[in-house]
Amino acid sequence: MTSDTTTNYARDIWQKDKDHHLHPWQLFDSFADEGALVMDKADGAWLYDIHGNRYLDSVGGLWCTNIGQGREEMIEAVTEQMRKMVYASPFVDMTNAPAALLATKLAELAPGHLNHVMFSCGGSTAIDSAYRLIQFYQNCRGKHEKKHIIARDASYHGTTYLAMSIGGKKADHPPEFDYKRDDIHHVSSPNFYRYGNGLHQDQYLDFLIDELEQKILEIGADKVAAFFAEPILGAGGVVIPPAGYHKRSFNLCKAHDILYVSDEVVTAFGRCGHWFASDSVFDIQPDIITCAKGLTSGYLPLGATLYSDKIHNVISEPGHGRYFAHGFTYSGHPVSCAAALKNIEIMETENLFEHVNDVGDYFASQLQTLTDLAIVGEVRGVKLMQCVEFVANKETREIFPEELDIGKVISNIADKKGLLVRPIINLNVMSPPLIITREQVDFIVKTLRESIEEAMTALTQSGDWAGN
Ligand SMILES: Cc1ncc(COP(=O)(O)O)c(C=O)c1O
16 A cells, blocks of 8 residues: 555544444543544554554553464464354353363362353453352342442442442443442442551551441341452552451451452453462452453453352252353353463463563562652552552642543653553553563653653643642
């Protein structure tokens, strides 16, 4: 194509998208003028837009391109399965080999007695499936009142009506949408930096556990079915709860016969250096784990809800004539499952988590060097799940006015320098592919530093920031 034809094609795609494609989280006002950045190609950790500009994708798609893009062996595995069979119904009593093999593999990798798997189409539907499973389980036990859910402020569990109602991120709850409120409750986000209020970490932890216990007692332990928690709150700001929080909240749930649902849609499959963070990083064995994203490294959509023998024994007890009226056309889709199997095989044969443990610590330590900048309040994370929090004043931790959108100001500058970071209000979040190299880490940190410095200069000049 000549360069004119390429430019016309790029413009045409941009226009068509603007006219007809409603994006997740579309900001209608700015989108009407600006439309979307059209991405065109990818290779490893790099993305290329339709004009040929190259970006290092430190976001890993959306926390998902774990093994990196363009892997021939994945393409072959998917193609081979497509040639053989693209689809067979998973309903009632029909299955396919990739689904059976993947369920078995996940049971082997998952902690404790999570030996059963329900497949879905992504993270939100894995959460919905967990919720329906919990209802089914409690009804089977005759505990018809035990249906209430406790989750946390700033949590993100997806975007179906239910998943969004369980989620506690205020910014994701615009008033134009409605939410299920009757039996879903929230307790504090365990964010010590933001809400520690001068307490010692131990006191803050006591406060969080006490608050959870009070919430259980207020609703009535006989009415609380489950606690939903991400091991590290992802979209809510890469919040790592204080040491001991997971164990104590888990024990509290156990003491009150409450199921513990660990939402590992982000943290599983190597992001924190292990298959699952619940047991390997935080030493708990949940009753249910939801996962998606890194399960196929974004090559194809797939979600999974892993649940315990204990739950399975109750719901499948013989003699009741029960049937599990839940699942999707694409549950256990053979091609998605084939992709997940190959993805897991690659992670195993390449010892990818060893690399994550090494490069993840390097990434964390290099990002920490940004804390000398006047608007960097905190850098936090585990391995390849990191975030930089910006503040207008380091002493008081005062945030920039929300309308200033400081995270976006900085990510826009970084875009132009060939680096993608994810802006979330006053944060830049990063979750690069697990194959990221030290050189690429250096590029991320250097470029982010330059972008923050440029933003500080611009904000000073515009009078939006007085410095500190
Ligand atoms: C922790 C968590 N749970 C669930 C979801 C929803 O996953 P999906 O977008 O695949 O439905 C996400 C997505 O970012 C997530 O971060």
